[in-house]
Amino acid sequence: MFVIFNPAAGSARRRKLARALGVLGADVVLAETSGPGDARRLAAEAALAGQDCVIAAGGDGTIAEVAAGLAGTGAALGILPFGTANVLALELGLPRDAAAAARVIATGREATIHPGLAGGRLFVQMLGAGLDAAVVHGLSPRLKRALGKGAYVWQTLRELARHDFPPLRFSADGGAWEEASSVIVTKGRLYAGRHLVAPGASPLQSGFTLVIQARGGRGAAMLAGAALPLNAVHRLPFITLRRCGSVALEGVGVRTQCDGDRGPELPLRVTDAPDVLRVRVP
Secondary structure (H helix, E strand, O other): OEEEEOHHHOHHHHHHHHHHHHHHOOOOEEEEOOOOOHHHHHHHHHHHOOOOEEEEEEOHHHHHHHHHHHOOOOOEEEEEEOOOOOHHHHHOOOOOOHHHHHHHHHHOOEEEEOOEEEOOEEEOOEEEEOHHHHHHHHOOHHHHHHHOHHHHHHHHHHHHHHOOOOOEEEEEOOOOOEEEOEEEEEOOOEEOOOEEOOOOOOOOOOOEEEEEEOOOOHHHHHHHHHHHHHOOHHHOOOEEEEEEOOEEEEOOOOOEEEOOEEOOOOOEEEEEOOOOEEEEOO
């Protein structure tokens, strides 16, 4: 096995890694990232060298990078959820405890997930276009390390004061163009941790669920933010859910985020990636 470790969170994350390595055994090869793109490159090299399972030890962004490096190789993805939100790990029912997550990887039981592809960028959980992406683009890595999930709350409040809600258009499955304030293109049920936004969605299925916010403005955004911890976003009158196999997005000045990191620029088309991905699960 080959472990790709993102050390950005410091000593606490290293202690978790040590516990996981104690379960995985002495034959594990460890590599550390030092910047964006490293995890993808290391994963691709490990798969090319014949590693059957490559383990992402980090947050959702590190997991997405490792998955991108494994795309089309046949190597399996293992997950040690050491990040802030750990959305994919929650979707798959993976334990947060480092030793328990390592035991899941060691058992070798696997499922198949269907990553998404947006402008050449692979993602495993979601792409967001609108206010949430503006929050991700404006968030300081230093603030994220210091406050964890609280950093997103702080940055959202800052963005609400200055965001001008530029118009966004989308076309699902080649249909007519429609307008929205924001769109989340999600593989799974959850958002920003354990918060339910798309009941019934699963990364084990092909296609996407669109979480469409039809009405813009600060008032609607604040209502959506208040509904999020109540798992009630999908019940708001200006939120619509729709299943689709692909979606095109366009909008001048609209930012995107993929799995909690800065995403590609619009316009773009979002589809399933050409290859499924094996992943170790409980």
